[in-house]
Amino acid sequence: MxxxxxxxxxxxxxxxxxxxxxxxxxxxxxxxxxxxxxxxxxxxxxxxxxxxxxxxxxxxxxxxxxxxxxxxxxxxxxxxxxxxxxxxxxxxxxxxxxxxxxxxxxxxxxxxxxxxxxxxxxxxxxxxxxxxxxNGEDRTPAVIKAVQPGSAAAQAGFLPGDTLQQIAGRDIDSFGDVVRIVKPRPGELLDFQILRGGRVQNIVAAPGVEVEKDRFGNTYKMGLLGLMPVEPVRVSINLLEAPAAAVRQTGQIMQMMVDGLGQIITGRRSVKELGGPLKIAQVSGEMANIGPETFxxxxxxxxxxxxxxxxxxxxxxxxxxxxxxxxxxxxxxxxxxxxxxxxxxxxxxxxxxxxxxxxxxxxxxxxxxxxxxxxxx
Known part of the structure; x- marks a missing residue:
């Protein structure tokens, strides 16, 4: 329900x-x-x-x-x-x-x-x-702990122990970067640069398409590779570190917006995903319903x-x-x-x-x- x-x-x-x-x-x-x-x-x-x-x-x-x-x-x-x-x-x-x-x-x-x-x-x-x-910041290393059998990652040839260095030409600092790049690109061919056994290798893979449904009944298409990272690392952020970390996070969010706009312009994402004031109002109510921090x-x-x-x-x-x-x-x-x-x-x-x-x-x-x-x- x-x-x-x-x-x-x-x-x-x-x-x-x-x-x-x-x-x-x-x-x-x-x-x-x-x-x-x-x-x-x-x-x-x-x-x-x-x-x-x-x-x-x-x-x-x-x-x-x-x-x-x-x-x-x-x-x-x-x-x-x-x-x-x-x-x-x-x-x-x-x-x-x-x-x-x-x-x-x-x-x-x-x-x-x-x-x-x-x-x-x-x-x-x-x-x-x-x-x-x-809350701190997620800085889990971009090291693969396991690969889900039958997943897009398994078919592309990813192996446990691989370290992801670049995706589509963008440097990867943590596993959070992997999620931010892969999730908005279901079914899109991506170039991966990995480090395996001390040697740099390149893999081309298309994330699988996963349809997620939230508690409000909204459905979203997400890219899914089937990679499991090593143990998550949550780093505490102090007052001096927070501004730089926030600027970096703002830049990442803006990059996602630029990517989304580019995908819509080039036809890789449907124009139906564009929302206006009514959609913002709906999501505002949903976020407020989840809790103050999410809102x-x-x-x-x-x-x-x-x-x-x-x-x-x-x-x-x-x-x-x-x-x-x-x-x-x-x-x-x-x-x-x-x-x-x-x-x-x-x-x-x-x-x-x-x-x-x-x-x-x-x-x-x-x-x-x-x-x-x-x-x-």
Whole structure:
């Protein structure tokens, strides 16, 4: 029998994940903008009509909107989607214009934009560092203790005593690295470099496909080789070691995200695996139902995901702005307003299309379309 976290827990958990992460993301933009003397006109959590808000003594309107699936900071003079000067901006008094976003040099604008994703990564690193100090870190040597008979590893020729050094060109430091690389690649041919009897050898193997079902009824396809490691080693992490270990773990998670995106783009994984806000809400409730520590780790994952997605070079995202600033820095002049307007309109269309698609996927994973077809039939 599968568990159900319930609609109330799901909504509360989703709010506890998305709300604070959007807030700190936008706060990163706000604080760096304020440091460089840019006036923020609006700081909004959510989109659409304002539910509640107030104006501070600096003239910034802080508000909560009815659609809490994001947020934004609107800086003074930010009058177009491409954040380019407009005729209205040119008519501002010089002292007022100096406090606008467009008046700042390109490196300051880039730092203001970069600050949002950077804060998301920083929060994730802090969370992961705390969890590492509590639980320690798995550093089990990548040495094979046993090979499951009939498994993909047995068929490929792995033997007890082999030490895995590289998989798909990536260095292996512990057995945890093996799991992170193999699990997301069911059925995919991988190159393994092993050390056997003092000699380096190469093996090509395709992990078998294992379908796992969690306690909530969700199913996942996982890669399985059939290797058993030597005795697990759990190393204690102190306060001085935790930041570096957390940064390393954040990098590993980002690598998994890059791999997953690459697999979907190249067709090695189904686009049906893409999830949107509804899926995040569902998983938020499930993680909260498992326990506080699991839920906190999930917040770190979503924070990394939010930072990573925003750095993609897609117009309308932070990465799209950074791309144009990089071009501006090289050319010593901005990209034309018309080119930026077209790029940002295209980016908006892409994002809206993606939002519709992932929402369709989410509803499909909940069985909505099957139930509707049953009613119609």
């Amino acid at each position: 599968t568990e159900n976290p319930g609609i109330i827990l799901t909504i509360l958990a989703f709010a506890l994940v998305i709300g604070p992460l959007v807030f700190i993301h936008e706060m990163g933009h706000y604080l760096v903008g304020r440091f460089f003397g840019v006036h923020a006109e609006v700081f909004s959590i959510g989109f659409g009509k304002e539910i509640k808000g107030w104006t501070d003594r600096r003239g910034t309107r802080w508000k909560l909107a009815w659609m809490p699936l994001g947020g934004y900071v609107r800086f003074a003079g930010d009058m177009s989607p491409a954040s380019q000067p407009t005729q209205e901006w040119l008519t501002l008094p010089p002292e007022q214009r100096a406090r606008t976003f467009q008046a700042k040099p390109v490196w300051q604008r880039a730092l203001i934009v970069l600050a949002g994703p950077a804060v998301n990564f920083l929060v994730a690193i802090i969370i992961l560092a705390g969890l590492l100090m509590v 906190i780790f999930f917040i770190a994952l979503i924070s990394i995901n939010l930072g990573f997605i925003n750095l993609l070079p897609v117009p309308m995202l932070d990465g799209g702005h950074l791309l144009f600033y990089a071009i501006e820095a090289v050319r010593r002049k901005p990209v034309s307003i018309m080119a930026q307007e077209w790029a940002f309109r295209s980016g908006l269309l892409v994002l809206l299309t993606l939002m519709v698609f992932v929402t369709f996927n989410d509803l499909s994973s909940f069985g909505v379309w099957d139930r509707l077809s049953g009613l119609i039939g």
